Amino acid sequence: MRAIQISELKTLKQVDIAEPAAPAAGQVLVRTHRMGVCGTDISCYLGKFPFFDFPRIPGHELGVEVVSVGDGVAHVKAGDRCSIEPYMNCGECYACRRGAINCCQNLKVIGVMMDGGLCESFLVRADKLHPSAKLTYDQLALVETLAIGCHANDRGAPENGDHALIIGMGPIGLATLEFARLTDATISVMDMNPARLDFVRQNYGIExxxxxxxxxxxxxxMKEITGGDMYQVITDATGNKHSMSGALQYLAPTGRLVYVGITTDELSFKHPVMHRPEATILASRNALPPDFTRIIGLIEDGTINTDPWITHRTSFDGVMDEFESFTKPETGVIKAIIEVV
Incomplete structure (x- = not known):
C-alpha cells in the first residue's frame, strides 16, 4: 500500500507499507480521501515541531470514508464520511480523568507522534470518528483545523464589549477568527503579510x-481602533517567539493572552509588562470532542463557509513535487488539500 513519509529533514519519501489488518473491537478501517496540510505538517517537515520524530507518515487533518468496523462500533458504518479527531488519549491519566483529554499525559497525535493519514487506508479508534452525511471530504478535512481555533477562542472567551485581537492570519488564526466573530466582541487581526489582511477583509468583512x-x-x-484601551483578549497564532514575547504589550488591564501557536524557542519579556496589567496568560492545546460536533453542525447549516480556505490542491502523486512550495509564504497558501484517493 502506498504512503508518503517525512523521512528526514525537508525530505519526503514514497514508501510501500503493509495493508492494515481487519479492525479489532472498537476500531474502524478508513480510507483517506483528503488531507489538509497545516502549519504543524510544515513545521515537522522543517524540523521545527517539538513533538515530532523522523521518519513519520503525516496527516491529521483528514476527510475519510469508513471501509469496515470492528465489534462494538455502532455510531458509524461502512460508507460513512467522517472527520477524524486525531488526539489519541489514554483515558487513564490525571488529565483524562478530569476530562481534559486534549492534555493527556500520554497523548499521541496521529501524523505527529504516530503515523497518520497520508496513505490509502489505516486503522483508527472508533471514538475518534465524527460522521456527517452532508459534508464533503474537503470540508471534513478542515474540521480539525477549525477545532483548534474553536478551543483557542473558548480559552480566551471574548465577551460583549471586549476588544479582541488575533495575531497571525494563517489557518489557525483564521480558525480562531471563525469563532471570535460569533461572539459580541469587536475583532481586530494583525499580520505582517498585507495579502493575508486583504483576504480577511474580503472574506470576513473585518476592517x-x-x-x-x-x-x-x-x-x-491599535490605540486608534480601541480608543486607547487596547485588547482585553489576545490570541497569538503565529508560533513565532518574537511575536509571542511581544504580545503582552497589546493587552488592556486585566486582559487575557492565549498562546495557540507553538515554538521550540524560549519566550522572554520583562515581568512588569505582565504584572502591570495583572495579565492572565493561557495556553490552548488541541481541541475537545464537542468542538468537532459543533463545527460539523456549523458547516452543515452554513454558519461557517469553508470555500475561501482552500487555495491550493494537489494529488497524492503530486505531493513529492509540490509540498515544498506549500512551505513558502510567497506562494499565498492558506490551506492546501491533498487528494489522496
Whole structure:
C-alpha cells in the first residue's frame, strides 16, 4: 500500500507499507480521501515541531470514508464520511480523568507522534470518528483545523464589549477568527503579510486590520481602533517567539493572552509588562470532542463557509513535487488539500 513519509529533514519519501489488518473491537478501517496540510505538517517537515520524530507518515487533518468496523462500533458504518479527531488519549491519566483529554499525559497525535493519514487506508479508534452525511471530504478535512481555533477562542472567551485581537492570519488564526466573530466582541487581526489582511477583509468583512511593521505603527493603529484601551483578549497564532514575547504589550488591564501557536524557542519579556496589567496568560492545546460536533453542525447549516480556505490542491502523486512550495509564504497558501484517493 502506498504512503508518503517525512523521512528526514525537508525530505519526503514514497514508501510501500503493509495493508492494515481487519479492525479489532472498537476500531474502524478508513480510507483517506483528503488531507489538509497545516502549519504543524510544515513545521515537522522543517524540523521545527517539538513533538515530532523522523521518519513519520503525516496527516491529521483528514476527510475519510469508513471501509469496515470492528465489534462494538455502532455510531458509524461502512460508507460513512467522517472527520477524524486525531488526539489519541489514554483515558487513564490525571488529565483524562478530569476530562481534559486534549492534555493527556500520554497523548499521541496521529501524523505527529504516530503515523497518520497520508496513505490509502489505516486503522483508527472508533471514538475518534465524527460522521456527517452532508459534508464533503474537503470540508471534513478542515474540521480539525477549525477545532483548534474553536478551543483557542473558548480559552480566551471574548465577551460583549471586549476588544479582541488575533495575531497571525494563517489557518489557525483564521480558525480562531471563525469563532471570535460569533461572539459580541469587536475583532481586530494583525499580520505582517498585507495579502493575508486583504483576504480577511474580503472574506470576513473585518476592517480592524493591523499591519505589523515592528516600527511602533501597529500600536498606534491599535490605540486608534480601541480608543486607547487596547485588547482585553489576545490570541497569538503565529508560533513565532518574537511575536509571542511581544504580545503582552497589546493587552488592556486585566486582559487575557492565549498562546495557540507553538515554538521550540524560549519566550522572554520583562515581568512588569505582565504584572502591570495583572495579565492572565493561557495556553490552548488541541481541541475537545464537542468542538468537532459543533463545527460539523456549523458547516452543515452554513454558519461557517469553508470555500475561501482552500487555495491550493494537489494529488497524492503530486505531493513529492509540490509540498515544498506549500512551505513558502510567497506562494499565498492558506490551506492546501491533498487528494489522496
Amino acid at each position: 480592524n486590520t493591523v499591519l505589523f511593521k515592528a516600527d511602533g505603527s501597529e500600536i498606534e493603529r
